[in-house]
Amino acid sequence: MTGIAEKTIRKAAEWWGTAKTSFLMHARGLEHHSHGVANVLGAINIVLASGRIGRPNCGYATITGQGNGQGGREHGQKCDQLPGGRDLINTQDRAYVAQVWGMAPEELPQPGVDAYEIIRKIDKGEIKGLLSICFNPVVSLPDNNFVRQALSKLDFFVAIDFFMSATSRYAHVVLPGSLQEEDEGTVTQLEGRIIRINKVVDAPGDARPDWMIIQDIAKALGRERGFTFGSPGEIFEELRVASKGGIIDYSGVTYERVEQNHGVFWPCPSETPEGVPAPGPQGTPRLFEAGSWNPIAKGAGPFYFPDGKARFNPTPYRGPAEEVDADYPVILTTGRVVSQFLSGNQTRRIGPLVDHYPEPRIEIHPRLADKLGIADGDWTTAESRRGTCTLRAAVVTTIRPDTIFIPYHWAGRKSANQLTISAQDPISKIPEYKVCAVRVRKAAGPPEHASVLEPQQ
Amino acid sequence: MPVPSELEFFIDPGRCIGCQSCIQACAECDTHKGQSMIQLDYVDRGRSTQTLPVICMHCDSPTCAEVCPADAIKRTEDGVVQSARKPRCIACNNCVLACPFGVPKMNTKMNLMMKCDMCYDRSSVGLKPMCASVCPSQALAFGTREEMARLRPRAKPVNTFQFGAQTIRTKVNVMVPNDAAQEHIDVTAAMHEPTIGHEVLDDVFDTQVEA
Numbered sequence A: 001m002t003g004i005a006e007k008t009i010r011k012a013a014e015w016w017g018t019a020k021t022s023f024l025m026h027a028r029g030l031e032h033h034s035h036g037v038a039n040v041l042g043a044i045n046i047v048l049a050s051g052r053i054g055r056p057n058c059g060y061a062t063i064t065g066q067g068n069g070q071g072g073r074e075h076g077q078k079c080d081q082l083p084g085g086r087d088l089i090n091t092q093d094r095a096y097v098a099q100v101w102g103m104a105p106e107e108l109p110q111p112g113v114d115a116y117e118i119i120r121k122i123d124k125g126e127i128k129g130l131l132s133i134c135f136n137p138v139v140s141l142p143d144n145n146f147v148r149q150a151l152s153k154l155d156f157f158v159a160i161d162f163f164m165s166a167t168s169r170y171a172h173v174v175l176p177g178s179l180q181e182e183d184e185g186t187v188t189q190l191e192g193r194i195i196r197i198n199k200v201v202d203a204p205g206d207a208r209p210d211w212m213i214i215q216d217i218a219k220a221l222g223r224e225r226g227f228t229f230g231s232p233g234e235i236f237e238e239l240r241v242a243s244k245g246g247i248i249d250y251s252g253v254t255y256e257r258v259e260q261n262h263g264v265f266w267p268c269p270s271e272t273p274e275g276v277p278a279p280g281p282q283g284t285p286r287l288f289e290a291g292s293w294n295p296i297a298k299g300a301g302p303f304y305f306p307d308g309k310a311r312f313n314p315t316p317y318r319g320p321a322e323e324v325d326a327d328y329p330v331i332l333t334t335g336r337v338v339s340q341f342l343s344g345n346q347t348r349r350i351g352p353l354v355d356h357y358p359e360p361r362i363e364i365h366p367r368l369a370d371k372l373g374i375a376d377g378d379w380t381t382a383e384s385r386r387g388t389c390t391l392r393a394a395v396v397t398t399i400r401p402d403t404i405f406i407p408y409h410w411a412g413r414k415s416a417n418q419l420t421i422s423a424q425d426p427i428s429k430i431p432e433y434k435v436c437a438v439r440v441r442k443a444a445g446p447p448e449h450a451s452v453l454e455p456q457q
Numbered sequence B: 001m002p003v004p005s006e007l008e009f010f011i012d013p014g015r016c017i018g019c020q021s022c023i024q025a026c027a028e029c030d031t032h033k034g035q036s037m038i039q040l041d042y043v044d045r046g047r048s049t050q051t052l053p054v055i056c057m058h059c060d061s062p063t064c065a066e067v068c069p070a071d072a073i074k075r076t077e078d079g080v081v082q083s084a085r086k087p088r089c090i091a092c093n094n095c096v097l098a099c100p101f102g103v104p105k106m107n108t109k110m111n112l113m114m115k116c117d118m119c120y121d122r123s124s125v126g127l128k129p130m131c132a133s134v135c136p137s138q139a140l141a142f143g144t145r146e147e148m149a150r151l152r153p154r155a156k157p158v159n160t161f162q163f164g165a166q167t168i169r170t171k172v173n174v175m176v177p178n179d180a181a182q183e184h185i186d187v188t189a190a191m192h193e194p195t196i197g198h199e200v201l202d203d204v205f206d207t208q209v210e211a
Helices: A006-018 A036-049 A069-074 A091-100 A115-123 A144-151 A210-220 A232-243 A255-260 A351-356 A366-372 B021-027 B094-098 B130-134 B145-151
Strands: A023-026 A059-062 A129-133 A156-161 A173-176 A185-188 A193-197 A330-335 A361-364 A379-383 A388-395 A403-407 A436-442 B008-011 B039-042 B051-054 B105-107 B112-114 B140-143 B155-163 B166-177
Touching (some): A023 A036, A036 A059, A069 A185, A091 A232, A115 A144, A185 A232, A193 A255, A351 B021, A361 A366, A366 A436, B021 B130, B130 B140, B140 B145
Parallel strands (some): A023 A059, A129 A156, A156 A173, A361 A388, B008 B166
Antiparallel strands (some): A185 A193, A330 A436, A361 A403, A379 A388, A379 A436, B008 B140, B105 B112
16 A cells, blocks of 8 residues: 555564654654545554653654744634634634633634635635735645636735745735744744744834734724734733633743743643642643643543543545546655745745755656656656646655655746645645646756746856 | 864764755854855765765875975864965865865865865864754764763764875764774775665565556
8 A cells, every 4th residue: 555565564663662762753744645634643543552652752743844833823823723722613712712802702703714725715706805924825835826826816915925925926915024033922843842033133124024014904904903012022922811721821931931941831821720730930841741730631631631541543544635547657746855945935045045956856766767768857847637847857766666756845837836736634624745646758858947047046 | 272172073974964054054154255165965866865064084194285385275283274375375276186085175266275174263262163063963063072972872983094005094083883893994995886875665665666
């Protein structure tokens, strides 16, 4: 099923099973599938079955793709969430957060849709206007020819961005925002540790911190209430209150505590029930420790279920949304290279990083390359049912012979996401960046983009 | 001030993850004029993702200085071989061709040979060179021999190299496995051998996968 030899799987199991301690970490690769949640549950099942959690040198972690990927999704970045790990659909959660924000629970909207569904609804004409902040779906979302088509249909599109991105070019109004170096606040990294970000330079020209722009828009719309903060520190103070009592409780976290302890780990409640010790100065560095208290189990056990016990989740095999076939016989997988970050809107503008990895290449195994008559450095076309992409080949044995790899950080005709499929995981809504079916051939000649340089070249 | 004698440089190629942090940090050193002095290459990208950082080995008897007709390359008392001195360097490239490790690079715009000087402005006051201060896996490490012995119990430092008939002793150490027999590394021994890479097919595929 996987193409991995049974003896290799047995060897890995032997290593894992006989180790005294182990820590399972994965990045986005496991998750970028239409069954990404099942993949992750499988990994967690291994950790639970071996008891390697809640004690020193053991555990599980997922490495987020963005600097504050963890913090954003804890407090309402997605439109079905509320601060503190609360749910927009939960009556109690709605009531608590509405009270913090000084409004009636009925005034809170019902859950919205995920990022890709927003694009689909724009295409269908159900969404007419869009305000986006540093979002570059023209590069970063799958099947981006469809994304381009949808964005062109918007009646009104406002983009807040720090550099003119490929997506901002579709906007009717672009408001110059700021980089993290030009603002201050906190981010939460993969350990669940809240760390401080300090301002080092002023934003140039008319560029302003994003939160000020949002407040100005609220004022212009005549709904200033709740948008009158004087500093990021004041916003953080509100977050402390809004997250209080939730699973992801920041109420005991202050800027001073973060600075004095090299970060603070959540949960870090400001008050604990009687008989439950308050977390130390660093908050809770390790979750699920034996004897630990949490608001769901209430002391019954270390895990977040009423009985305090962990759960195994069965993960029956499901294949990818698009299997290879006679017409499209090769698997395309996409991912990252070390020199570039996300959609490249920052890193494709930094000369030394462009020098490290000037352009995307199609990684292809020598066995497949031989069969197709492709040599290292040849212009090579990969084509899926959604688009084509012509890049130079990198012939390497570090990719499977049934698979090609293209990094996704580039825009326009160099974009790997012209080819990818917009299938999503039904629970997490993460797109299937890691598998789609393509055909590969040697290109007749260099593509048009070959003569177009990146900004720093 | 000389570089404190207890502080040594250790290269541990097996730990290199190719992240390029050293390259960027090197270019930011005050004495490097915005140039990176580190060479970070794939050993053989066709067969492996293994990368290898090369910094100046700071030879006891530096070949680069010995072949310099203008006497532009100086080795300070503490054993650090410095970049060519601008008033003396005639950009003849002798050092570039002669170095057994391929370290000196000719900056053609400046007509000046520049090379790793172990961030002399930093190391001479006891600070780590830029590369060692940023290397996340400590493939480039600057510290005491005792620290290394404690942190890397399965490896030992070697600082003797063989290059043809020439035996070279260097200030910089390369970490090799404890059980490695040789007391020196032959620089050219593997020059004509194919690189040993991680062959995906060896352990991943049972059967031929038809693409």
